Amino acid sequence: MPSSLVGCGLPHRQQAAHANSGAASRTLRSAAILLVLVAAPTPPAHTLASAWSENPESAVRLITPYRIAPRDGELWLGLHFRLAPHWHVYWKNSGDAGFPPAIDLSASPEVGAAELLWPAPERYDLPGDLVAFGYEDEVVYPVRARIAAGPAQSVAVVLTVDYLVCRVDCVPYSYTLAVDQPVGTESDPDPATAGLLAAWRDRLPRPIDAIEGIETGARLDLSELGRPVLEVSLEGARPAAGRRPQLFLEVHELFDPEPPALEESPAGLRFRVPLSLKRALDEPLRSSAFAWTVTGLAGSQPDGVLAVEARREVPASFEAAPSEAATGGVRSRSLVAPALAALAVGFLLSALWLWGVVGLGGGGRPGTEALGFVAAAAVLALLYALSARVSPEDLASIELALLGLGLAAWARSRAVRPAIRGAWSLLVLGAAAAAVWLAAVG
Amino acid sequence: MDSMMRSKCLCLALAAAATFLLACDASAATIVGEPAPGFTLPDLADDQHSLSDHRGKVVVLEWINPKCPFSERHAREQTMSALADMHEEVVWLAINSTNPDSSDYLEPAEHLAYNGKHGIDYAVLYDTSGDVGRAYDAKTTPQMYIIDETGTLLYNGAIDDDPLGRQKPAERTNYVAEGLAEHAQGSPVDPATTKPYGCSVKY
Numbered sequence: 001m002p003s004s005l006v007g008c009g010l011p012h013r014q015q016a017a018h019a020n021s022g023a024a025s026r027t028l029r030s031a032a033i034l035l036v037l038v039a040a041p042t043p044p045a046h047t048l049a050s051a052w053s054e055n056p057e058s059a060v061r062l063i064t065p066y067r068i069a070p071r072d073g074e075l076w077l078g079l080h081f082r083l084a085p086h087w088h089v090y091w092k093n094s095g096d097a098g099f100p101p102a103i104d105l106s107a108s109p110e111v112g113a114a115e116l117l118w119p120a121p122e123r124y125d126l127p128g129d130l131v132a133f134g135y136e137d138e139v140v141y142p143v144r145a146r147i148a149a150g151p152a153q154s155v156a157v158v159l160t161v162d163y164l165v166c167r168v169d170c171v172p173y174s175y176t177l178a179v180d181q182p183v184g185t186e187s188d189p190d191p192a193t194a195g196l197l198a199a200w201r202d203r204l205p206r207p208i209d210a211i212e213g214i215e216t217g218a219r220l221d222l223s224e225l226g227r228p229v230l231e232v233s234l235e236g237a238r239p240a241a242g243r244r245p246q247l248f249l250e251v252h253e254l255f256d257p258e259p260p261a262l263e264e265s266p267a268g269l270r271f272r273v274p275l276s277l278k279r280a281l282d283e284p285l286r287s288s289a290f291a292w293t294v295t296g297l298a299g300s301q302p303d304g305v306l307a308v309e310a311r312r313e314v315p316a317s318f319e320a321a322p323s324e325a326a327t328g329g330v331r332s333r334s335l336v337a338p339a340l341a342a343l344a345v346g347f348l349l350s351a352l353w354l355w356g357v358v359g360l361g362g363g364g365r366p367g368t369e370a371l372g373f374v375a376a377a378a379v380l381a382l383l384y385a386l387s388a389r390v391s392p393e394d395l396a397s398i399e400l401a402l403l404g405l406g407l408a409a410w411a412r413s414r415a416v417r418p419a420i421r422g423a424w425s426l427l428v429l430g431a432a433a434a435a436v437w438l439a440a441v442g
Numbered sequence: 443m444d445s446m447m448r449s450k451c452l453c454l455a456l457a458a459a460a461t462f463l464l465a466c467d468a469s470a471a472t473i474v475g476e477p478a479p480g481f482t483l484p485d486l487a488d489d490q491h492s493l494s495d496h497r498g499k500v501v502v503l504e505w506i507n508p509k510c511p512f513s514e515r516h517a518r519e520q521t522m523s524a525l526a527d528m529h530e531e532v533v534w535l536a537i538n539s540t541n542p543d544s545s546d547y548l549e550p551a552e553h554l555a556y557n558g559k560h561g562i563d564y565a566v567l568y569d570t571s572g573d574v575g576r577a578y579d580a581k582t583t584p585q586m587y588i589i590d591e592t593g594t595l596l597y598n599g600a601i602d603d604d605p606l607g608r609q610k611p612a613e614r615t616n617y618v619a620e621g622l623a624e625h626a627q628g629s630p631v632d633p634a635t636t637k638p639y640g641c642s643v644k645y
Contacts, residue, residue: 096581097642099605127541128572128645130581162606169546170641172511172606251637256579276579278598278635280475 048190049080050177057087057165062177063140064157065194068184075111075147078140078197079103079161079177087167088134091121093251096130098170101163103143107176110155114145119203120295120307121248127168131259133248140200149183157181202301205293205309208234214268214297218314220288228255228275230314232292235268240305243296247271250291254278269294287315398438405431472579474634478587478595479577483537483567486550486557491567496533498591500625502526502618504601505575505643506536506566507583508556509546512640515607516584517560522601525619526564532622534564539575544644572645582640588621588631597621599636 050062063078079101081089090100105114119139124132149155162174208216214236221229232247239245247260255275263270271294291311299306383399408431412424472479478501482492493501504522507513516522526534540547548556553566569575578587578598588597602614621631 097638097640099639102606126642127544128576128643130642130645132642162608166641168544168642168644169509170511174606174608253635277473280473 048179048181049193050179052082053173053175053177055165055171055173056084057167057171058083058089058163058173060161060163060173060175060177062157062159062179063193063197064179064181065189065197066181066187067190068182068186068188069147069155070187071149071183071185072147075145076197076201077114077143077145077157077159078193078200079116079143079159080138080140080196081135081163082138083136083165086136087165088124088132088136089139089163089165090132090134091248092118093133093248094164095123095132095134096126098132098134098164098166101141101161104160104162105145105158107158107160108156110149111145111147111157114143114159117142117144117201117204118293119200120205120293120305123246123248132166140197142197142201142204147183152183154180154182199302202303203307205295205307208308208310211299211306211308214308216308216310216312218290218292218312220285220290220314220316222285222316222318226277228277230255230257230271230273230275230290232260232271232273232294233268234270234294234297234308237268237294237308238298239264239269240296240298243305245269245294245296247273248293248295249273250293252288252290254281254285254288285316287313290314398435401431401435401438405435472577472587472595472598474595474598476595477593478589479574480593481569481574481577483569483574485565485567486554488550491535491565493589493593497593499531499533500529500591500622501533501535501589502529502622503578503587503589504534504536505578505580505583505585506538507540507546507641507644508538508548508553509540510583510641512605513583516601517556517562519607519611520561521611521616522584523561523563525616525622528619529622536562536564536566537569537574537580538566539569539572539580540644541572542570546644572643575643575645580643582638583643584640585638585643586618588618588625590625596625596631597634599633600638603636605639 048064048066052059052061059082061080063080065076065078069075083089090098092100094100100118101116103114103116105111118141119135121133121135124134124136126132143159147155156178157180158176158178160174160176162172164170164172208214214234216235217233219231221231230249237245245262247262249257254277256278258274258276260271260273263272289311291309293307293309295305295307297306297308298304383395405428408424408427412421412428415421415424478493480493482490484490508517522534522536526532538548538553550568557563557566584601586597586599586601587595590596597617599617601618602616604614617633617636624631
């Protein structure tokens with residue numbers, strides 16, 4: 001066993017100044033909190049870890065779980081972050097902004113095939129309805145690599161990490177972290193770090209195909225052009241105690257996801273993810289590859305929380321699903337709601353017209369004018385509500401029909417001959433029916 | 443016509459027109475290959491700029507926030523201004539959608555000073571309501587858009603493939619430079635979308 005082990009953190013570059021250098025007091029507070037964070041768990045002298053590389057928002061170090069690492073074969077490392085309150089670093093899909101950390105081990109010729117792994121993330125809401133996916137407070141990104149050591153008793157593990165740390169502001173940092181790792185024919189775990197790394201390896205999503213009792217499937221619903229929806233089902237899955245499962249999609253070439261809606265049933269879980277298309281398609285889409293991670297499931301991990309991941313070629317469907325209990329901002333496919341909304345709008349417009357006629361015929365009844373404005377405001381409110389449920393093009397068509405209804409009603413009120421009034425009445429009814437029909441189809 | 447009747451008709455017409463406009467506005471989208479949302483915004487001297495003013499020319503939109511380290515790095519490296527200078531035939535507009543309540547907000551005079559420091563000589567438009575940013579679904583600074591002569595969106599995404607700024611500018615793949623060159627040659631812009639990197643837009 002080595003008598004002394006070397007660890008160092010070499011901040012070789014900070015790419016930019018603090019994003020909001022004017023907030024000096026906040027930075028000082030963050031720095032103070034971070035000093036406490038970093039100072040408290042100072043590793044024992046024998047622990048194999050680099051020194052903490054610190055800044056006001058975060059601290060990072062490289063850990064290895066071995067006192068003696070295997071000379072050949074798989075080598076595990078950990079990139080250990082501690083973060084000031086409310087600051088976060090990122091998952092492999094950072095969300096609407098930011099970017100995930102990147103590592104470079106090219107300065108370690110005996111260490112190769114390094115892969116940064118991504119524990120189950122959290123979702124953070126940012127101002128402006130933006131979202132970030134990542135980690136607050138503390139995270140250890142496990143790093144899986146291969147080692148092929150020479151005859152020396154140790155190898156220098158030199159890792160450069162570039163990362164972005166954000167709260168609302170973002171600050172990029174870059175550090176080179178180094179550990180002199182003893183190697184031998186038999187590995188010897190370091191109790192101070194092996195447990196920490198193992199706990200975060202437990203939080204890595206498991207390939208869903210390796211989980212007994214949970215089946216996943218997906219369907220890309222393109223039945224409504226302009227409003228695609230990805231449906232992801234997990235049969236046999238249930239939420240972990242006190243947790244609400246969340247679905248995270250990896251970056252997709254064609255689609256941007258909106259917040260998923262979760263439906264729970266005795267059979268399992270289903271997520272509906274409204275998508276927005278990034279670019280017009282040259283030809284009909286038959287299928288598309290999606291990758292997702294689902295967190296917060298009941299599992300046999302030490303903390304009882306399981307995360308799973310899957311990658312599938314998802315077939316596109318141009319027919320609506322048979323049962324569509326839409327929730328959470330997903331457009332309802334039921335014709336009842338839009339039809340009722342359109343009927344309400346139609347009746348209100350008719351009422352507006354009636355009040356106009358009554359007001360005209362009665363020579364101005366007190367209050368009818370104000371009532372007309374109230375009715376108009378109600379029409380606006382209802383159309384606004386309707387706009388969340390039908391496509392903009394459909395809404396425009398509905399409104400044109402309603403405009404026709406209003407004009408026909410006005411013309412009818414001006415007509416004197418009964419035959420002409422009858423014709424206008426038919427037109428009013430036709431325009432109302434057209435509005436209802438458009439709302440229903442839309 | 444009786445005054446009350448006129449009021450009712452006016453009321454009805456306003457309701458229909460307003461909601462029709464609402465629907466038209468909501469139809470704006472940021473799908474590459476479809477029309478880019480129109481806008482009219484003031485620049486730092488309070489002169490109005492409309493996208494429609496530039497019909498017939500290629501327009502590049504750059505979402506900017508001088509207090510975002512990524513925007514600041516590109517300003518320092520003159521990534522955008524050098525490209526804009528190389529393409530005098532292109533209308534380059536930067537849009538700042540920072541909310542005035544955000545600590546990142548700069549008064550126009552401060553932005554002018556920043557532009558002078560970094561050699562930014564194209565128009566910077568203020569979108570303090572964030573309406574134009576949301577219409578374009580702009581999420582990061584910087585985020586880039588290329589719009590062709592007919593107003594069709596050709597590109598939406600990052601300025602380049604080097605979020606960390608580790609490579610020399612000449613070694614990076616500048617998606618906007620490539621897109622402009624491809625469009626000039628009559629080729630489709632490829633890639634037409636990339637994931638932008640940087641700070642979140644401070645709506």
